[in-house]
Amino acid sequence: MEKKRDSRKGGFFGWFLKRWKGDPLFSTAIALLVMIILQTLTLGFDYDSFGAWFISWTNNWINILRNNAGVGIIALGMTFVIISGGIDLAVGSTLVATGAVLMMLIDSGPKGILGLIGLTGPLAFLVAVLLSVLFGTFLGGIIGVLITRGKIPPFIATLGAMKIYRSVTQHFMQGYNPTVPKPFLQISSFRIGNYMIMPIIYWLLIAGILYFISKRTTFGRQTIAVGSNERAAKLSGVNVNRVKLKVYALMGLLVSLSAIIQVSRIGSMDFANAGSGNEMDAIAAAVVGGTSMSGGKGVIIGTVFGMLIIAVMNNLLNLFGVPPFLREAFKGFIVVGAVLLQKKEVI
Template sequence: MEKTGKQLLTKLRDQWRNNPLFSTGMALLVMVIVQTVALSMNTGFSSFGEWAQSWLQNWISLLRGNAGIGIIALSMTFVIISGGIDLSVGSVYVTVGAFIMVVLNTGGPLAGLGGIPAILIGLIGAVVLGSLLGEGNGLLISNGRMPPFIATLGSMQILRSVTQYFMKAQRTELPEAYKSIARLEIGGQQLMPILYWGLLAAAMYVISKKTTFGRYVFAIGSNERTTRLSGVNVRAVKRRVYALTGFLVAIAAIIQTSRIGSMDYASAGSGFEMDAIASVIVGGTSMSGGRGSIVGTVFGTLIVAVMNNLLNLIGVDPYLSAAFKGAIIIGAVLLQRKDKS
C-alpha cells in the first residue's frame, strides 16, 4: 500500500514537471476551490440551493466577462508558438470597434439598408478590416524583417492614436438587432459570448492539431531556419498567423460592442495585449516558441479570471490586481525555465 502511494506521488510529480497541461489544470482546480470557499465565506446563504445559484451566477458572469480576452488569447497562442508577439491586439480591437460603431450607427452610412442586410455588411467589413490589420503586422515582420515586438508596438501606437483622433467627436448608437448578437438569452441568461468563445476554442484546437498550417506554426517556433530549408514558405505562414489574430480580435470586438452597446475609445482594449499574453504563458505556452496548446490557453485564461474574481471577493485593492497577475506570469516563466534545465 505504501509502495503504491509512493508510485502515485512519483507519477503525479512527473506529470507536474513534464506536462504543462496537467500542472495548469491542477493550478486551476486549486484556484476554483479557493474561490468557492471565498464565495461561501463572503456571503451568508440560507440554503444549499441559494449557494449553488449564487456560485453558478458568479461563474456565468466570470465567463461572459472574460470571453473577449479568451478569444484574443486563442490567437495570441499561435503568435507566441510561432516565436512572435503581438502588442497591437488592443489597438486593433478599438479600431474595429470604432468601425462597427460608425458603419452600423443608426444614422450611419448603412442606415438606409436597415435590419439584417446592414448588420451582415458591417460584420463582414469588421472581420475583413481586422484581418487586413493583422496581415499588415505580418508583412512588416515577414517581408519587412522587423522584430515582432517593434512592428506591433508601432502598430499599437498608430492605430489607437488615429482611432481616437477620428472618433473624438463621434456620437453613435448601435441598432437593437445588432446588440442581440451577444445579448440573446438562453434559459434567461446571456450565454452567447461564452458559446462563441467555446466554439472558437474548438476550431482553433482543430487547426493547431489537425492541419498542415498548425504543424507549420509549431515547426517555425521550434526552428525557423530548419523549417525554411525543408521547403515551407515561412513568410506566408507568419502573415497568416497575424491575419488570423486580426480576424479573432475583430470577432472579439463584435461580441463586446454587441454586449455593451458602446465603446470608450480612450480606454477600450487597453491592457488586452498583456491579459492575452498572461493567459497564454500561464497556460504553458513557451515564450521561446514551438510549444503550447489551445486547451492550456483556455485554462490560463480561466486562472487569470478566477484570480481577479478571487481578489475581488476577498476585498483586495483593485490597484494590486496587476501585481498579482505579474507575479503569476513570472512564476509561469520560471517554471518553464526549470523544465528546460
C-alpha cells in the same frame, strides 16, 4: 526494471511531480482546480438551501466567463502568435480600431454609413460584421507584412502598430458618438433560458475550431515548426513568411470578433481605454496555459484553462478588496512564475 522500481518508490507524489514538470496542461488543470476551490470557498455556503447556493454559484461563474470571453478569444490568437515565435502588443488597439469601424457602419444616427445607403436591420448587421472582420484581418495582415517583408522584430512592429492604430482611431472618432441599434445587442445579449451566455458559446466554439486547426491541419503543424526552429522549417520546404503572415492575419480576425462581442455586449466603446491591458491578459493566459515564450510549444486547451485562472484570480482579488493597481502586479507575478516553471532547471 530499474525505472519501474524508481517510479513505484516515488508513489503518488513521484508520479504527481513528474506529471507537473513534464505536462504543462496537467499543471495548468491542477492550478485551475485550486482556483475553483478558492472561488467556491470565497462565495461561502450561507444559503437557505443547496438550490439557492447552486444558483448563486452558477450565476457567479457565468458572469466571470461572459466578462472574460472577449479577452479569451484574443488569448487563443495570441497562442498561435507565440507558438510561431512572435508576440502581438497591438491587440488592444486593433480591437479599438475594428470596434470603431463596426460602430460607424451600424450607427443608427444620421452619420451611420450603412444607414445612409438605405441598408438597415439584420442585413446591415451581417454586412457590418463581415466588413469589420475583414478590416481586423487586414490590420493583422499589415503587422504580418512588417514582420515578414520589412524584417522588423515582432515586438517593435506590434509596438508601433499599437500606437498608430489607437491614435488614428481616436483622431477620427473625437466628438463622434455612434449609437448602436438595440437589435444588434442581441448578438451577445440573446438569452438561453435565463442566462446571457452567447459570448461564452462563441469563445468555446472558436476554441474548438482553433484546436482542430492546431492539431489537424498543415497550417497548425507549420506554425509549430516555424516557432521551434525557423531555419529547419525553411530548409524542409515551409514558406515561413507565409505562415507568419497567416498567423498575424488570424490574430487580427480574432480581435475583430472580440470587438464585435464587446460592442454588442456593452453597446458602446471607450476609444481611449478599451482594450488596454488585453495584450497582458492574453499573453498571461497563453503562458500560464503552457505556451512557451521561446515558441514551438502550446496547446489551445491550456490557454482556455489559463484564461480561466486569470479570470478567477481577477474576481478573487476584487472580492478581497485588493486595490486595482496591485491586481496588475499579481498578473505580473503569475506570468513570471509560469515562465520560470517552464525552465526544467529551476524545478
